[in-house]
Amino acid sequence: MGGAGDLHYQRQGSGEPLVLIHGIGSRHGVWRPVVEQLALEREVFAIDLPGFAESPALPSGTPSSVLTLTDAVEAWIRAMGLDRPHVAGNSLGGAIALELARRNAVRSAAALSPAGFWIAIENTYARFVLKTARSLGRRARPLAPTLAHSKLARGLLAGPFVAHPSRLDPDEALLDLAAFLDGPAFDETLDRTRKYYFANGHELRVPVTIAWGTRDYLLLPQQARRARRLLPDARHVSLRGCGHMPMGDDPKQVLDVLLSH
Template sequence: MIEVAKVSVDGLEIAYRECGEGRPVLLIHGWPTSSFLWRNVMPGIAAHRRVIAIDLPGFGDSSKPLDRSYSFRMYERVLDGFLDALSVDELGLCVHDLGGPIGLYWASQNSARIERLALCNTLAYPELSWAAKAFLAATVTPGFRRALTSQWGLAQALRLGVSDRSRLPPDAIEGIQRPFQTAAARKALLAAGRGLSQDGLETIASWLPRVDVPVRIIYGARDRILPDIRKTVDRLVRDLPQAEVSVFDDCGHFLQEERPAELGELLGQFFE
């Protein structure tokens, strides 16, 4: 059974989901999702490990401050405090989308604590695709930024992120919309989308070739949100020659919604 709880970290309320027992695995979501994205993936991992899915600040049921910078350093402090609160030291880490750079930056500063690393349809390098640049521009452009975080825009993001809309679970759209009912929450979501610096991405790129733990890359090939995902995976494989790669040819960006059981099984086997 998945439990939902909150802890206080650095003056913020941080929500999370948790299930299973044993050595911990941390799942980090991206934009504009939350731990909700992993709800149907977690049981497959929990068959072998304690699995924790965080709601990052600005997302889900966590605090959405407007007086803080959504920077790599802020997320690093929050992840440090969050893991301390849950008595987690060494862990397996799985990241997705914007959670990739957030989690990978934290890992680059805490590499001795990472025992296994999994990556799913994520960003990892400072050279951004045209789609990522267009997204960043939209977060600061009047009209576009309002549409981006509207209830309609959030639903469209989810629909754009799957290759087969018939595979979206009935609760998926409501789950992505619910945390952003207020203007303040939507403003925080925009800030979170554009807060990460180029310097942090360069730190990640320089760290990746030094990673010496087992790595698993699992991605949906039909990714319209990160259309350069194959190029990113090819570069990751060059930097991480120990990586084992699995591809879902018929999935888009949100493979957690399209193929949750299969993804959970693969991750469970990897982290076992």
């Protein structure tokens, strides 16, 4: 574990650097199912975004949006002395990965169900699901230690985000829940996603991979078709049987995407 450039991170392995970026309300630990194998071939940095998990929020007066979070990650990359690392992100982290690619700040970018390829009604739906899940999570929090060890309860709480909740580790699920409920940047970041839409894919000059779970119930799979239109030169992959956060649903498919990228 470490901290530099005001971001908390986990570092493991050796080889070409690979930065992993989580989604909204999440934390670096969501990459746990794939980090060990990635670290056999890459020097892996799994970070906590500003205002989430163990990273402090952005400076007072700085809005928390896709672009300002991208600024923070880009500054962290410079502070760490990383020379155009590879980057991979999920959801909000996927949008940040693509924005870093737009800035030519990274060598390549892989985005798993990235935000920004929605239409307005899908954007509204995703924000509603996240707000509802957070409200339910807060009500259930006193029972969280018990619920985390119940496959049924994990399915109810995590169903919108993963296709196979029973595969979640109960202890990790508790840490994920704490990050989801406690992140001070959650509300503002979620609100500001209303105005974020990915555009101008021609500006991305580095290799890009877009991967989408076929059972993504948060950012629906039809958004993958828009990604194909907006990024026709990217590699596009369907993650069969995976949900919005595919790392735990099928680590092998995610590893194949990230290591063949």
